Amino acid sequence: MRAAGGASRRGSTRTSVSxxxxxxxxxxxxxxxxxxxxxxxxxxxxxxSLLTTYAAANTMMLLLVDFTGTVLxxxxxxxxxARPVESRTYFAARFAAVAAYVGAVSVTIALLPALVLGVRVxxxxxxxxxxxxxxxxxxxxxxxxxxxxLLLRWIHPSRLQRATSYLQLAAATSFYLLYYLMTRTFxxxxxxxxxxxxxxxxWSFPTTWFAAFVAVAxxxxxxxxxxxxxxxxxxxxxxxxxxxxxxxxxxxRLGELTAVGEPPRAARAGWLPGFRRGEARAVAMLVRAQxxxxxxxxxxxxxxxxxxxxxxxxxxxxxxLNDPFVSGAHASGPGVFMAVVFIPMTLHAALTVSESWxxxxxxxxxxxxxxxxxxxxxxxxxxxxxxxxxxxLAAMWSYFFERVWHAVVHALIAGLLAHLLLQLHVxxxxxxxxxxxxxxxxxxxxxxxxxxxxxxxxxxxxxxLPFVYRSALATIVVLALLVFATAGVEYxxxxxxxxxxxxxxxxx
Amino acid sequence: MIETVNLQRAYGSHVALHGLSLRVDPGEILxxxxxxxxGKSTTVKILTGMIKPDAGRATVAGFDVVSxxxxxxxxxxxxxxxxxxxxxxxxxxxxxxxxxxHHLPTEATRTRIEDLLTRFELSAAMDxxxxxxxxxxxxKVLIVSALLHRPDVLFLDEPLTGLDANAALVVxxxxxxxxxxxxxxxxCSHVLEVVxxxxxxxxxxxxxxxxxxxxxAAIAEAAGQPxxxxxxxxxxxxxxxxxxxxxxxxxxxx
Numbered sequence: 001m002r003a004a005g006g007a008s009r010r011g012s013t014r015t016s017v018s019x020x021x022x023x024x025x026x027x028x029x030x031x032x033x034x035x036x037x038x039x040x041x042x043x044x045x046x047x048x049s050l051l052t053t054y055a056a057a058n059t060m061m062l063l064l065v066d067f068t069g070t071v072l073x074x075x076x077x078x079x080x081x082a083r084p085v086e087s088r089t090y091f092a093a094r095f096a097a098v099a100a101y102v103g104a105v106s107v108t109i110a111l112l113p114a115l116v117l118g119v120r121v122x123x124x125x126x127x128x129x130x131x132x133x134x135x136x137x138x139x140x141x142x143x144x145x146x147x148x149x150l151l152l153r154w155i156h157p158s159r160l161q162r163a164t165s166y167l168q169l170a171a172a173t174s175f176y177l178l179y180y181l182m183t184r185t186f187x188x189x190x191x192x193x194x195x196x197x198x199x200x201x202x203w204s205f206p207t208t209w210f211a212a213f214v215a216v217a218x219x220x221x222x223x224x225x226x227x228x229x230x231x232x233x234x235x236x237x238x239x240x241x242x243x244x245x246x247x248x249x250x251x252x253r254l255g256e257l258t259a260v261g262e263p264p265r266a267a268r269a270g271w272l273p274g275f276r277r278g279e280a281r282a283v284a285m286l287v288r289a290q291x292x293x294x295x296x297x298x299x300x301x302x303x304x305x306x307x308x309x310x311x312x313x314x315x316x317x318x319x320x321l322n323d324p325f326v327s328g329a330h331a332s333g334p335g336v337f338m339a340v341v342f343i344p345m346t347l348h349a350a351l352t353v354s355e356s357w358x359x360x361x362x363x364x365x366x367x368x369x370x371x372x373x374x375x376x377x378x379x380x381x382x383x384x385x386x387x388x389x390x391x392x393l394a395a396m397w398s399y400f401f402e403r404v405w406h407a408v409v410h411a412l413i414a415g416l417l418a419h420l421l422l423q424l425h426v427x428x429x430x431x432x433x434x435x436x437x438x439x440x441x442x443x444x445x446x447x448x449x450x451x452x453x454x455x456x457x458x459x460x461x462x463x464x465l466p467f468v469y470r471s472a473l474a475t476i477v478v479l480a481l482l483v484f485a486t487a488g489v490e491y492x493x494x495x496x497x498x499x500x501x502x503x504x505x506x507x508x
Numbered sequence: 509m510i511e512t513v514n515l516q517r518a519y520g521s522h523v524a525l526h527g528l529s530l531r532v533d534p535g536e537i538l539x540x541x542x543x544x545x546x547g548k549s550t551t552v553k554i555l556t557g558m559i560k561p562d563a564g565r566a567t568v569a570g571f572d573v574v575s576x577x578x579x580x581x582x583x584x585x586x587x588x589x590x591x592x593x594x595x596x597x598x599x600x601x602x603x604x605x606x607x608x609x610h611h612l613p614t615e616a617t618r619t620r621i622e623d624l625l626t627r628f629e630l631s632a633a634m635d636x637x638x639x640x641x642x643x644x645x646x647x648k649v650l651i652v653s654a655l656l657h658r659p660d661v662l663f664l665d666e667p668l669t670g671l672d673a674n675a676a677l678v679v680x681x682x683x684x685x686x687x688x689x690x691x692x693x694x695x696c697s698h699v700l701e702v703v704x705x706x707x708x709x710x711x712x713x714x715x716x717x718x719x720x721x722x723x724x725a726a727i728a729e730a731a732g733q734p735x736x737x738x739x740x741x742x743x744x745x746x747x748x749x750x751x752x753x754x755x756x757x758x759x760x761x762x
Contacts, residue, residue, distance in 0.1 A: 276614075277608070277611075277614075278608055278609075278611050279608070279609065281608040282605045282608035282609050285597070285601055285604065285605050285608070286594060286596075286597070286605060289594070289596040289597045289601060290594070290596050292596065293595075293596035293637065293639075294596050356592070356593075356594050356595060356596070358590055358592035359592040359593050359594045359595075361558065361586075361588055361590070361592060362594075362605070362606060362609065362653075363609070364556075364557065364558040365556050365557070365558060365581060365584070365586040365588075366581055366606065366609035366610060367578045367579075367581035367582040367609070367610060367611075368578075368581075368609050369578070434594065505558065505559040505560065506553070506558045506559065
């Protein structure tokens with residue numbers, strides 16, 4: 001562990017676990033989920049093929065999104081180019097690093113399902129599960145590596161990195177959609193009731209070929225043997241593919257491409273209304289530029305979209321599109337409130353870290369109140385992200401609700417509630433924008449706090465709706481209460497933030 | 509004007525400043541020297557209000573850095589050694605951001621930004637993102653950002669890094685001009701020749717304390733050395749440079 005840089009309180013240290021430990025932790029959660037699925041499913045081949053597919057997708061995304069950090073760095077050639085390092089040595093070192101990285105994640109994902117299968121089917125099946133996931137992931141790693149390096153011939157690394165981030169976004173959206181569809185499908189039918197094993201299409205997925213290791217270990221005959229054989233042939237064929245690619249020559253090429261720089265994109269003119277002077281103007285300018293050019297921040301913002309879609313889909317079952325003024329207690333389940341509540345808080349959290357955190361010295365050497373900067377950042381999120389989101393919600397609801405004003409009032413209440421929680425989040429953890437060093441796998445008690453508070457608020461809000469919409473007077477009273485609460489919390493926020501971050505120091 | 513009295517600061521068990529006292533008058537260019545880890549950056553960070561001292565007192569432009577940090581920051585310009593900028597912004601936008609943080613009027617500042625960037629030969633690149641800039645170009649943007657609000661006191665930490673000879677010459681002349689206008693300049697550098705040529709007075713610190721003060725010639729004379737460089741080594745080096753070089757060459761032969 002080491003202390004992270006950026007804005008921090010005197011004597012305090014932000015510590016974080018290593019990136020790999022963070023990944024292993026997340027993988028362990030996936031492992032637990034799949035152990036539960038496998039324990040409950042009698043169709044072993046199907047459940048293990050789901051596991052290998054998940055592990056392969058996970059590995060693919062990890063490598064694509066952090067390719068230059070994990071697989072091949074443009075800095076490598078600058079460091080090693082002038083030294084007598086053979087391409088073969090470089091390949092061995094890099095491949096060992098990738099294999100260790102993929103191996104650690106794969107084994108963690110496979111571990112608990114392997115234990116379950118080891119107990120249920122036999123020790124050999126348990127070992128076969130680990131082998132299946134590991135080999136499948138290594139093959140995927142090799143294929144991803146080849147694909148990426150092939151694309152580098154035509155696409156600048158920065159653009160490719162951006163494209164892979166969008167790919168990750170699309171994958172996340174698909175994942176949430178798939179999860180939603182699966183949960184709906186399995187509401188009436190358990191996994192083991194589905195007769196996929198007898199369907200020939202299952203064998204068309206290469207990840208099933210690896211899953212066939214477990215079927216073979218369990219004593220199956222026939223197709224699983226052929227599939228397992230195909231998986232081994234695939235793994236053998238993958239090795240020569242990587243040998244020619246993971247070379248120092250490619251590192252040189254990557255370094256040259258990165259050094260040339262991406263063709264410049266013009267700066268955007270015009271100012272954002274409401275943020276024309278002082279700290280507000282500075283924050284608005286910075287947030288807008290970071291959103292355009294800082295991939296991490298942009299993905300932090302856009303990453304909310306699939307999650308929002310997911311919550312909205314979940315909300316559909318709870319009546320997210322029913323008019324609450326009409327249908328009372330049966331309207332608007334927690335799903336949509338989850339979305340409204342989480343968005344501003346998650347955005348604000350994304351706003352505080354940046355790869356450019358060292359540049360935050362400018363906030364410390366300028367005659368500005370840090371509290372004003374923090375409040376300006378909160379306001380920007382509230383107006384341009386939460387505000388836009390509430391408008392979209394209102395537009396959507398106005399189509400489904402009986403009256404447009406029902407939609408407007410409902411969206412306004414949701415928006416005010418979300419803003420209130422955003423204010424509370426800023427009170428609990430005030431932070432300057434883009435002033436903290438991002439650390440992978442950082443311990444985030446705050447995130448858990450956000451989830452806890454958000455879930456509670458989202459869970460409680462729908463049950464209160466019947467009282468809110470019972471009469472015009474009740475609605476007006478609630479709106480007024482929310483406005484007063486917002487004003488009161490805003491006052492408290494300014495006092496508290498001033499006190500909390502008045503003694504911030506800058507560590508570089 | 510800058511004044512520190514018995515300034516102290518520690519990072520955990522490491523004491524960075526050990527009762528530092530110094531004074532810089534208006535119109536002076538003070539060369540602030542010291543070996544790595546001597547406490548130069550800590551001193552500058554305290555004087556610019558980025559960190560607070562544990563004990564002692566520091567005033568800049570007549571204001572206490574602890575009790576009136578915003579008043580201090582209104583009157584100072586700072587060029588940090590790290591040259592870190594938000595590179596998603598263009599040069600013009602970055603300077604606009606700095607101007608906004610100093611609450612400068614928008615229209616007048618816009619003209620000043622264009623004027624200063626043009627004089628630093630950055631007019632063609634002012635709308636390019638800073639990520640496209642070379643190290644020297646970024647350094648020019650930092651220098652402009654430090655001057656934008658016409659500060660009374662300038663803190664410059666290795667301000668000539670990355671600048672070509674022409675730009676470096678311009679900056680050196682600019683500093684003399686600013687000092688002649690009565691501004692106070694606090695100049696940190698490891699390049700002794702530059703310090704000797706630019707600064708009107710020099711302070712050398714080591715282990716958080718002032719160990720020498722005066723003109724280059726006076727420091728050399730007091731240390732019994734022919735040059736400032738020799739005096740610096742004699743005052744701060746643990747061993748003679750010739751002896752270290754000899755040992756290094758010998759180690760390479762082993």
